[in-house]
Amino acid sequence: MPVLVPRSLAEAVQMVSSEPSALLLAGGTDLLVETNSGHRTVDSVVALDRVPELRTWSSDRTARTVFVGSGVPYSELMRGELAALAPALAQASRTVGSPQIRHAGTLGGNLGTCSPAGDALPVLAALDAAVHLVSASGERVIPFSAFMVGVKRNARAPGEIISGVTLPVLDGWQGYSKVGVRNAMVIATASSCLAVDRSQRSVRVALGSVGPVILRCPEAEGFLARSADWERESVSDDIVSEFAQQCAAAARPIDDHRSTASYRRHAIGVMAARQARRAFPHG
Ligand SMILES: Cc1cc2nc3c(=O)[nH]c(=O)nc-3n(C[C@H](O)[C@H](O)[C@H](O)COP(=O)(O)OP(=O)(O)OC[C@H]3O[C@@H](n4cnc5c(N)ncnc54)[C@H](O)[C@@H]3O)c2cc1C
Structure with missing residues (x-):
């Protein structure tokens, strides 16, 4: 089974566009459970964990927004400046699994699985997060309310990678x-x-x-x-x-x-x- 390991977002997009049926692997904490239990068959994999653009976050003080890359793990979401900018996301991250799961599991993986029980998702919904999807045709940005369309179903099209989410920085609890x-x-x-x-x-x-x-x-x-x-x-x-x-x-x-x-x-x-x-x- 081929496992492709892109080193940049552009390379990842190109690999996913030439192999739209490839499974995207971030931390693997959902995907490996599904494949090991036989619920998913895998022909090829694009591993996203070495794509630096997906593992970073940035804040825009003027617009009062934060962009969080899809590959940022819970262990980072729950501490430091990012936790101060998005406290509910930090709190949700602290409730996920165990230290090992929080170290490997990512925000993008929670969005990719799109379970109604996903802990990051009520925060994204409450904050009216915008979900960024990139593909060979460019980027589209959709509200979380249009992204999650059912139990474990989302609006991501084949060939698209969730690159991250934009959240507002609110003034209040x-x-x-x-x-x-x-x-x-x-x-x-x-x-x-x-x-x-x-x-x-x-x-x-x-x-x-x-x-x-x-x-x-x-x-x-x-x-x-x-x-x-x-x-x-x-x-x-x-x-x-x-x-x-x-x-x-x-x-x-x-x-x-x-x-x-x-x-x-x-x-x-x-x-x-x-x-x-x-x-x-x-x-
Ligand atoms: C023991 C255990 C405990 C857990 N506890 C919790 C819990 O308390 N709360 C909770 O919410 N979840 C929990 N989970 C589920 C899981 O850890 C989370 O859903 C996590 O966010 C998945 O992230 P990941 O990076 O591991 O995703 P992966 O397993 O790598 O991927 C999950 C899905 O998302 C897709 N995907 C990943 N990244 C992208 C991307 N950038 N673009 C497009 N698609 C993408 C994959 O193709 C796959 O379909 C637990 C899992 C385990 C094994």
Whole structure:
């Protein structure tokens, strides 16, 4: 089986365009599980881990955005300046797998797999991330909401490489919470990202593992944005409770081997209430 190892993004694009059926390999933490269990057959592989452009990030202070390369592993997302610019992404990264998985696993791999339980994805949805896809025809940039189209399905076309995501740098609290059957090494049975922006007085909420795609909660977002006291950064208990109910109502959970739909809905309400309290702490 040929394994191609490009050393630049241009070389990777050229290899993928001449072998559109080749599997793209980043950290391999999803792909190797799938191939070892026989769920995927592999004819050829393009290994992306030595493409420097994919492993870097940069910030634009004027535009107040951060570009994060798809090959940046969780171990980098969760620390340093990048963690300060995108705190919810750092928090989500800290919940992924074990140190080994966080060292190998990448943001691009989470996007490539596109599981509703992927921990980075509610953050990307809440932040309205833009996903960059490059191919021999150039680059296209699409919103995360158009990228994830179903359970483990995304809008990436054959021959395209996810090069990274652009995130806004918000002015306010943001965080990620996850419920699972254990405290560590666990796939989310329900997850939630809340991000507020004080200058725009906006609230964003995205839910994971409670629908076929990551779900935003526009009614709950509008309600909390209108009801919160932005000057004092406070909300009343009644508002928190109503907000939590609206988030829970936006979930579309199912019963499966990990949990029941009713527990998932309950967990969303609990996480939403806690996050609202953290975002507006002077209650
Ligand atoms: C023990 C264990 C624990 C785990 N725990 C968690 C967890 O807690 N939370 C969680 O979210 N996930 C978890 N995972 C899943 C996995 O670690 C993540 O989804 C991770 O982000 C995958 O990244 P990767 O770089 O390893 O991707 P890979 O396995 O290399 O690739 C995954 C998919 O994405 C595609 N792909 C990768 N990079 C690109 C690119 N640049 N462009 C286009 N397509 C691309 C691949 O072709 C493949 O289809 C766990 C996995 C294991 C084995």
